[in-house]
Amino acid sequence: MEKYGNNNGDSGISGFEIGNNFIHVEFSTGSIYEYTYSSAGESNIKTMINLARSGSGLNSFINTHVKNKYSRKIR
Template structure:
């Protein structure tokens, strides 16, 4: 996983991994969630990867648009 740049300095995200049709996001509490083209859908996965690569807005996007719509919890 790549370290999340956290440009705002206040994110609840520490790391992420973008792949073909998925993104995995690790939060400060250690939980890791996978979001896929199936759940919550390809548009959200693209937007989540965009935020992750930009280093800002990832946790906000998750809380506003996908909330508990994740494919699975890892770990």
């Protein structure tokens, strides 16, 4: 799991892992969710990957666009 940059210092996300067609997002609660092309849509996943790499805006994007579109809860 790669550490999320959290550039604004107020994110509920602590880490992420990127795969070919998915992103795993670890929240500060310790929960990890998997978002895939199938569950959330390819364009949303690509946006999430860009936001994760930039360290800003991922939590807001998830809450606004894909909150319940995860494929599974890993932890």
